Amino acid sequence: MAENQLTDLAAPGIALLGLGVLILSRRRRPTRVTALPVLAAPPVDRGTAIHAAKRLNRAAGTLAASVLADSAVEHYRGSFHNKAMFAPLVTSALSLAVSVHGVADKRPAAHWFRDTVYVVAGLTGLIGTAFHIYNVGKKPGGMSWQNLFYSAPIGAPAALLLSGGVGFLAERVRDNKPGTDPLIAGLPAGRVVAAATGAGLLGTVAEAGLLHFRGAYHDPFMFAPVTIPPVAAGLLTNAAYGPACSNRRLTRWWLRLTALLGFAGTGFHAYGVARNMGGWRNWRQNVLNGPPLPAPPSFTGLALAGLAALGLLEDNPDG
Amino acid sequence: MPADPFAAPRATGGRAPDVFRRGGWVPMRQYRDDDTVDFAVVGTGAGGGPLIAGLAEAGFSVIGFDAGPYFRPLEDFASDEREQEKLYWNDERVVDGANPLTMGGKNSGKAVGGSTVHFAMVSLRFRPEWFRSRTILGYGADWPLDWREMWHYYGRAEKALSIAGPVTYPWGPKRPRYPYRAHELNGAAQLLARGAEAMGMKWTATPLATVSAPHGQSPPCVYRGFCRFGCSTNAKQSQLVTFIPRALRAGAEIRDLAMVGRIEVGPTGLATGVHFHREGRWRFQRARHVVVAGYAVETPRLLLASANGQFPDGLANSSGLVGKNLMTQSNQAVFGTMEQEVRWYKGPPSLSITEHWNYEDRKDFAGGYCWMAQGPLPVEWATIQTTSRGLRGQALRDEMEKYNHQVGLKMVGEMLPDERNRVTLADDKDQYGLRVARVTYSWGDNDKALINHALDQMQTSLEAVGAKEIFRQENDTNHLAGTARMGDDPRTSVVNADCRSWDIPNLWVCDGSIFPTTGGVNPSLTITSIAMRTADRIRMLAKRGEL
Amino acid sequence: MADRYPGYDVQSKRWSQSWNEPTRQVIDRRLAIPREPRFFSPDEWRTLQAVCDRIMPQPTDRPPVPLPAFVDQKMADGLLDGYRYAALPPQGDAWRRGLAALDVAARQAHCDPFHDLTPDRQDDLLRQMQTGELAGPEWGGMPCKLFFEHRVIPDITHAYYAHPVAWNEIGFGGPASPRGYVRMGLDRRDPWEAVEANHAG
Structure with a gap:
């Protein structure tokens, strides 16, 4: 039995870990300063801002992909009984598409279409969150644990909001005048992105915590998403509000760990599906009723945004 | 094709079925008939199961006997109402009285694991006051148990059975969080x-x-809705997949297809073992202690059938109460038709509950009741239509077509103990040559008042959600209790608080029979909790040399 | 009457995840039930067939569910209910006595055996049995009302609603293991459940 479980676990787990490592290692670091940031005051160049923006596009795209897959599965489960349930599929697909475009785009200045899509995606996420809250509230029992567990999850549309938000920040970073420190609404871009990402991580942790509580934390690995990402959120928040020049090696590695966790989570969830009655052969039930496969990579998307924020902070140390 | 579990015992040759694997086996310790084991436990259900496990884990040598087969749910259980009637005690019993009980699926089981193999899994605690209902509430009889001690054992039972329950329970004193959501x-x-x-x-x-999430080798529930016909996925935490495997690991022996027909009592007035029928012949197992855990019909039947010269009225019966004070629970229902599709065949039948009238004392009758959501499958639904509405022919067919739009509420109500409701021995004999039980039951005025109150309340609730064509199922009961009640006084009870008979110190009763009152909730969790307590008590008594 | 669940056939799920092997075997045995009586005599059999046709009339556009055969099987195999009313004899005796007595009542009232009566007359006699109006030495002290309620009705209607044909009519999901259900709420349906005609939900 144990052997079987291990093999079940190993195949998807290794595959996804491999994919995760591949994506992370593809990060190009052309202007990476090897000396400690405190010693370096690198010249602000156009390339770093664009590079940072592209990394944020990539994070937004990862989040969008997670939302696309998750909302497709969950809203299929909900039989699309309300036409608005197609909205997140459309907007997350668009967000994914413009993110890919952004990653490939070497030009400075925000792109109006990307901007529009990111704003629409963010708004869709916001409206979706409101709609899911309304949905919970109108059930018998209202805002109860029971309804938080089984009604439309409040945290899910927030991932779309995050995708739109990170994408929007990507455009703002890209939009800075060459040769100046990237600013967003007058604030250093790195700090803004770090703060937003930290908050997003905490929201995602809350969602994972709620659903893993529903699963009674029956497997000790279920504690991973409520222990590792909160530390990442804390480190990022510290980066956002802390002194400009500090050693962020721990933060960087912890964010990488969080990014890997997102992929590993999908592997664990695949194992969870196998543990349900009938396993993968009963996929039409178990993919829907088992742990959600597309949900964990939200952590990866946010961790990528956090890494981009660190890059910005180190490339453009303010004050 | 798996072997027929009815054809020959499976738990033999040093192994017992592995309930989690098709065709699988687990090792099992076995005793010879002339080994004098510490405990022979008759019955492996909600009472016998935890006791067998608890005693074996305490180091006693234990054999659990069950008249029924030893199923492997994955290979033996079909998704079918008729087929799964094989889980019930279908041997003949005679019923009479003003309100004869419907026996079978609603109050019996004949399988290793007892009726927990097909119970509806509803796992509720008694209201604390019920343990002293005579003193505090003015009806029934007091239990010799303290509710605070029971609260402790309820918690342990809920943990052992991985109960999936709400984060906060709205009634009664604080309880620990349920292990599963x-x-x-x-x-x-x-x-x-x-x-x-x-x-x-x-x-x-x-x-x-x-x-509601994986546990050990149990996958989470898939909401197939056949719960009351055996769980073919092992999500249900029956005795068969919880305490019985624990008992085997701790060194107990389980004997399936082993019908105990008589308890032997020696000249010293102590039980010496049990006569049981297995593989076509009668055998005798020597034991230092005998525990009867056959539920409220088979337990008194065995005690009465074991009468001898020294105990002519049956064993443990100096009070004359063995077989008396049989209690069932009122299980009336109200049904209606919704505009929407309900499709109540999905999921466990009783996913929500209100215990309002168990905790509200402003009413003009004694006792309490709860009601739960319902999901009868087609055969049971046809039974309700024919018995409650007298339908047949085309009218029945037309009504049955509304199946997916039906909604219903079903009560579990407290019936009061009454000595005239009882189990005796009839003259008919069963396939083992044993006299069958005669079950006599009549509702009292209080029972009727409680039922009427509940029917009105449930009807109001259905009307409030817009159900149409509402009708009542006025004659239905389930669960059993009484017939060997526990108490503080040998003159008015059969066993003491430790489930030990007053008359024969090495004869015990551990199942729903010992309930002095039956409460307004399903009894299984209380039976399990008391069995866990009894195991603890026996261990303690042994330590003190009082066995 | 139009199908309420047009095109739904619970047996089409036979090889899906909804049916496990034990279920397939059980339903196969049920569908292959022998149509000839093993327990009842030819006279009893004819009366039983007529009774089944009135208790559970079936559409003529499909082969009927062989209800008398299921009653016969239960008696021949001695499949008990787990209890018996003190006023009723054992189940096989009750059926034999009840069918013979019903036939006597038919001959007394209409000079014809029960199975030759018009459906209206058959219904009328069954109604008298249901309300306890039939009596006579041929009943041997068995109350006809109890016989009707506890043998005639359950033995026939249970057999019908345990048959896949009946599940199709009422839109029951049927066997469900290992695959159960995902969509649990009101007006929600899994793709492997019956679709109700003229229902918007």
Whole structure:
């Protein structure tokens, strides 16, 4: 039995870990300063801002992909009984598409279409969150644990909001005048992105915590998403509000760990599906009723945004 | 094709079925008939199971006997109402009285694991006051147990059975969090909730003994809806997949297809063992202690059938109460038709509950009741249509076609103990040559008042959610209790608080028979908790040399 | 009457995840039930067939569910209910006595055996049995009302609603293991459940 479980676990787990490592290692670091940031005051160049923006596009795209897959599965489960349930599929697909475009785009200045899509995606996420809250509230029992567990999850549309938000920040970073420190609404871009990402991580942790509580934390690995990402959120928040020049090696590695966790989570969830009655052969039930496969990579998307924020902070140390 | 579990015993040759694997086996310790084991336990259900496990884990040599087969759910259970009647005690019993009981699936089981193999998994605690209902509430009889001690054992039982329940339970004293979260509500359960809210009553997801997330080798419930016909996935935490495997690991022996027909009592007035029928012949197993855990019909039947010169009225019967004070629970229902599709066949049948009238004492009758959402499958639904509405022919067919739009609420109500409701021995004999039980039952005035109150309340709730064509199922009962009640006084009870008979110190009763009152909730969790307590008590008595 | 669940056939799920092997075997045995009586005599059999046709009339556009055969099987195999009313004899005796007595009542009232009566007359006699109006030495002290309620009705209607044909009519999901259900709420349906005609939900 144990052997079987291990093999079940190993195949998807290794595959996804491999994919995760591949994506992370593809990060190009052309202007990476090897000396400690405190010693370096690198010249602000156009390339770093664009590079940072592209990394944020990539994070937004990862989040969008997670939302696309998750909302497709969950809203299929909900039989699309309300036409608005197609909205997140459309907007997350668009967000994914413009993110890919952004990653490939070497030009400075925000792109109006990307901007529009990111704003629409963010708004869709916001409206979706409101709609899911309304949905919970109108059930018998209202805002109860029971309804938080089984009604439309409040945290899910927030991932779309995050995708739109990170994408929007990507455009703002890209939009800075060459040769100046990237600013967003007058604030250093790195700090803004770090703060937003930290908050997003905490929201995602809350969602994972709620659903893993529903699963009674029956497997000790279920504690991973409520222990590792909160530390990442804390480190990022510290980066956002802390002194400009500090050693962020721990933060960087912890964010990488969080990014890997997102992929590993999908592997664990695949194992969870196998543990349900009938396993993968009963996929039409178990993919829907088992742990959600597309949900964990939200952590990866946010961790990528956090890494981009660190890059910005180190490339453009303010004050 | 798996071997027929009825054809020959499976738990033989040093191994017992592995209930989690098709065709699988686990090792089992075995005793010879002339080994004098510490405990022979008759019955492996909610009472016998935890006791067998608890005693074996305490180091005693134990054999658990069950008249039924040893199933492997994955290979033996079909998704079918008729086929799964094989889980019930279908041997002949004679019923009479003003309100003869319907026996079979609603109150019996004949399988290793007893009726927990097909119970609806509803796992509720008694209201604390019920343990002293005579003193505090003025009816029935007091239990010799303290509710605070029971609260401790309820917690342990809920943990052992991985109960999936609400994060906070709306009634009664604080209880620890259930080990697993409650299940998603189906349409029928949502309608109960809406009705309760319309009436200003609290409601909650029902604590159920089926897991909502993986546990050990049990996958989470797939909401197939055949719970009361055996769980073919092992999500249900029956005795068969919980305490019985524990018992085997701790060195107990289980004997399936082993019908105990008589307890032997020696000249010293102590039990010496049990006569049992297995593989076509009668055998005798020597034992230092005998525990009867056959539920409220088979337990008194065995005690009465074991009468001898020294105990001519049956064993443990100096009070004359063996077989008396049989209690069932009122299980009436109200049904209606919704505009929406409810499709109540999905999920466990009783996913939501209101215990409002168990904790509200402003009413003009004694006792309490709860009601739960319902999900009868087609054969049972046809029974309800024919018995409650007298339908047949085309009218029956037409009504049955509304199946997916039906909604219903079903009560579990407290019936009061009455010595005239009893189990005796009839003259008919069964396939073992043993006299069958005669079960006599009549409702009292209080029972009727409680039922009428509940029917009115449930009807109001259904009307509040817009159900049409409402009708009542006025004659239904389930669960059993009494017939060997526990107490503080040998003149008015059969066993003491430790489930030990007053008359024969090495004869015990450990099942629902020992209930002095039956409460307004399903009894299985209370039976399990008492069995866990009894195991603890026996261990303690042994330590003190009082066995 | 139009199908309420047009095109739904619970047996089409036979090889899906909804049916496990034990279920397939059980339903196969049920569908292959022998149509000839093993327990009842030819006279009893004819009366039983007529009774089944009135208790559970079936559409003529499909082969009927062989209800008398299921009653016969239960008696021949001695499949008990787990209890018996003190006023009723054992189940096989009750059926034999009841069918013979019903036939006597038919001959007394209409000079014809029960199975030759018009459906209206058959219904009328069954109604008298249901309300306890039939009596006579041929009943041997068995109350006809109890016989009707506890043998005639359950033995026939249970057999019908345990048959896949009946599940199709009422839109029951049927066997469900290992695959159960995902969509649990009101007006929600899994793709492997019956679709109700003229229902918007």
